[in-house]
Structures are given as structure tokens and as C-alpha cells.
Amino acid sequence: MADDDFATQVRLAEALIFASDTPIPPRALTQALPDGADLDAVMAALQNIYTDRGVILVQAAGGWQFQTAADLAPQLKRVIKIPRRLPRVAMETLAIIAYHQPVTRAEVEEIRGATLSQTTLDALLDTDMITPKGRRETPGRPTLWGTTPDFLTHFGLNDLRDLPRREDLLVEPPTIPAAPADET
């Protein structure tokens, strides 16, 4: 009986997460499971089932979601139409916003030593990965920018703390690896 209950709980969690295309927060899972269910145990069991599969269970932006396994990317890209990657400038701007948030546009420009083009700003806003986060209380009250949960989801991060520490970023050898080849 008890085993049956547990199996049903795992199936419920599986169905709920599988149905969604965005991460499901633990709160929603707790609500869906019967009172007194052990969410950690359920998720551990579920994760165990999805080891080595074509679809895997990951944590992103503080929630759970299924996504295709990364090693299948090359084969999937042949079939699935994918959007273009963000250009380098946009990626740099995004990195600066992620590390310095909340940050004003002027500060981003100062760090990059170059002005931010409308194209880049539009491209970033279009991805839903950045959003206004209030104003700085200084003269002119400039808008502050920060990243969204979509930013975390997009890069498979559970939390902003999953970003590498700044001091760890520069220890790599100075020869910059080429950006992953983009097959399209």
C-alpha cells in the first residue's frame, strides 16, 4: 500500500513537471502531492528514473523541469529549428548585467568602454532574460537592469550563485577557446 502511494506520488510529480515547458517550483509540487508527502524523496526517485535517458530532470531557476539531454543536441539540431545565438556583444552585456545587477545602462557602457546599441538592448529584451528593476535614487533616476528567472532557465542555472565567481573566471589559460561551433 505504502509503496503504491509513493509510486503514485512519483508519477504525479512526473506528470506535472513533464506537462510544463517551464520549471515547476517546489511549492506547486507540494500542493499537487498529498499532505505529508516527502517531496525530496519523490524527486530523488524521479531523478533516478531519468538518469541516462534522452530526456532528463534538471533544476533551473529554483524549480524542476524536464529537458532533452545535452549530448543529443547535434542530432536534434538537424531536425528542430533553433533560433540564432545571441551575438557576442549581447552576451557580454548580459554577463555584465548578471554580475553587476542591479546596474544602469551607463554603468554597463562604462565597463565595456563602448556605448550600448539599440539592437543589443532590443535583442536582450526580446529574450526575456533582462528586465527593469526599479530606478537608482541618484540624479536623473536612471533605470536599473537585472536578470529574470528566464535567464537562469536559459542557461540551466538554479540560482545566480551558480555563476562562477569572478576570481575563478580569469584563472583559465589566456588562450580563449573558440565559441562552440554553431551548426545550423
Next chain:
Amino acid sequence: MADDDFATQVRLAEALIFASDTPIPPRALTQALPDGADLDAVMAALQNIYTDRGVILVQAAGGWQFQTAADLAPQLKRVIKIPRRLPRVAMETLAIIAYHQPVTRAEVEEIRGATLSQTTLDALLDTDMITPKGRRETPGRPTLWGTTPDFLTHFGLNDLRDLPRREDLLVEPPTIPAAPADET
């Protein structure tokens, strides 16, 4: 080796069906799998994996797709509440009203460069995020529109002054019909 290959084929089929937004016809699967793969065997293996799971593999509309197990649906239904998405036109209109209030319908139309339907206006009124704010004392005495406190609450703003500055959104702000208050 052969087992490995077969396992990979099953994983690939699983990932493809999962990621696709429509049922995948057998023809497409054959194309995606390596030459000589035994599609029937692959699909049988995959279907086997998804026996008794929270999600099942079904054939529908001439293709394969995953579906939540029917017995779980009732329990999931309780849980999910879907916030309504405002249509694009309504969002644009709301944004213009927020930035240009108090503003007439004709002015909104001029800024958007498109007519504003009564349906859209009604939909916005339904959200309680906009409200009439008197009339402009010009011929025809058009109604002026503005946002409500509900608008602020919804977007997590304390004050209209907390909206991002226009100059932070646009590198070169286009010339906008002047704010109604100063002219006419």
C-alpha cells in the same frame, strides 16, 4: 556496441518526441535515426519504458507524442491556475497609456500607428488597470485615459515614476507626438 547504438536511438527518439510541438510522424523519426535503424523496435522499447509512468507514449494524429497518464489528470486539474495573457495589442496600449497619460484614444492610435478597437479597450478596462480620467477640453471632449493603482500593484511599482525611463529603453527616442498636456 550494438546495444549502445540501440540505446542512443531510443534516447534520440525520446528527446525528439518530447521537444516537438506536434506529434512526430514515423517518417520524420526514420529520417532522424541513423540509416538502418529498426524504428519499430526503437518505438517498442520506448513505449515499454513509459509503461506505468506518469506520462505515456501514444500515437495520435498520425504521429507519436507524450501525454499525461489519463488517471492523473483529475488530480492535476485542481492544482493549475493559468493567468490570462494580455494580447499584444492590449499590452502595447497599456504601455502607451502608462507612459503618456492622460491620453486620448486618438493619441494612442497615433503613437501605435494603428487603430484601437473597442474590444481591446474593453479588455483593458476589465483588468482594472486603466480608467477614464476626465475629458480633454477640446472639440468633441474626448475621454482621457490613465492607469489605476491596480496597474502599479500588478507591475510591482510604487509610483508611476518608477517606470523605466524612456531614454533607458531607446538609444535614440523616436519623435513622439508631444505629451498631450503641453500642447493643443
Next chain:
Amino acid sequence: MAEAPASAHPAPQVPANDTPLAEGLLLRLDGFEGPLDLLLDLARGQKVDLARISILDLVDQYLAVIEGAKRVRLELAADWLVMAAWLAWLKSRLLLPKGLEAADEAEIAAEILAARLRDLQTMRAAALWLTARPQRGIDVFPRGAPETFAETETFGISADLGSLMRAYMAALRRGTRHRTYRPARTTLWTVKDALARLAVLVGTLPDWSDFIHFLPDWVVNPLERRAAVASTLIAGLEMAKSGTVRLRQDDAFGPILLRRLAFGPDGLDNDPQDTGTQDTGAQDTGAQDTGAQDTGPNQDDTHGR
């Protein structure tokens, strides 16, 4: 795998000798996003460890590139030349014997520059780290046909500030497309504007004040700010010529100070309290409430930039 003989260091891509590097660079300045970008590139070619770059060598390399570029193309953007001027100043100071105040100042400025380069490099690395991760919708995919357990309980509206902003920009862009072209209203601060503002403000200041304080406070974007600095400086010079104000700069690239001439050209004692200016409705802001005097000259290093 052939054993690489001796050399433990990975061979740098860029030759250590700066001359060929400079020549290679000068024709493709457009490939850089600005002076800082070029400096970082030069610095990376110089040393493995960004913490130990030689600012002096860097300055020489940058100046060589700019010098070379000027020979080829005359239209070199102001940014590049401003940076060149600042670096030349920095170099002259760095060459002074240690211990002199000016030399110490330059050391600090050099450290700040090195730190900025490190920051930029760090953010580049962060961008690469992000780029290398499997990205959703590009490398890994979520459920393509999400199931909603339909019973759409209309529970509020789903909309956030980000989508509101996107909607606003989309609306503006569409609106602009439909409208006939009108040249953008120029928002640059003209010399005339600056003269008018200076004339009003100068009367309110009792003592030497950094002319930066006379800039209109609404300018935020860099272009507008540069225009405002230039026109305010010209206005200041104009007024100095006509004897309304005095200008002072204690050292090169130091703050430019400005005060009203206590005795006007007509020899009258123009006490700051009562004159204001001739042609404007001189608000009689007493000198005590302007608050500008306590922010007067300062050692803020941004003045040099």
C-alpha cells in the same frame, strides 16, 4: 602527440614585439568597440597575467596604433584621440621620479586603468562561460507541446514589466514607421544655451567652482554630455573674454575652475549678492544655499578623461 621541446609557456598568438602588432591593428580599428577594447587586446598580447601588465608599454603600443592610424585615416573618432591624449598625459606622469605627488597620482590612475581592463576581461570570460553552457531552446529543449490541464481558471493577468517594456517599444517602433520622417529634435546643449545658463548660475556662486557643476543636470547620455562640456567650456571662455568671469586651471587635465569677476569690466563692485545678471531675471539665490561651493575642486580622476 609530439613532445613540445622546452617552452613551457603556451606561445602567445600575438607577437610580443609591439611594432608589427601595431601595424597589424591600425587598419582594422573598426573591429574594436572602442579604445578600451583595443587596450585590452594589446594588454592580452603583452602578458599572460593581466594583473602584471606594464601600463607604460601599453601606452606606447596604443599611441603607436593611433599615430599609425592617423596617417592612414584622418577621420579617427574623438574617443580614440581622447584616450590617446589621456594616455600621453599618464605616461608623462608615470615617467616622473617616484615620490612626487604627480607621479603618485599617475600610479593610481594606472592602477585604475589596469583594474578596468581586468574587469572587462572578467566579463568577457563570463560571457564565454555562459556561451559554452547548453542553452535552452538552442542546445537543450523543453517540452515542445506543453499540456495545460485546460480548465483555464482566469486567475489574474500574466504580465510583467519586461513584457510591458517590449510592448511599448514595439508600439513606438510601429508608430514611427507609419509616420512621415521628421528629423530627430536635437537635444544637444548649444553654446547659446550654455551662455544663458552660465549667466544665471555664475551670479549665485561666491567662489571658484568646478565648471563641471555648470553642466545642465539632465544630460545623461555620453554624447549629450560631451556636447554640454564642450559648449559650457566655450561659453566660459567667451564670458572670460568679455570680462564677466575668470577661469583657472591649476594643472593640465585638472579641474577647470570658474568664478565671477568680483569687479566687473566697468570697475563697479559687483557683489555676488546683488547682481545676478543683467539680462536674465536673476533669481536672487543667495550664495549660501547653492551648496556648490563645498563640492568645488576635487581630485576625482574622471576630470582627466
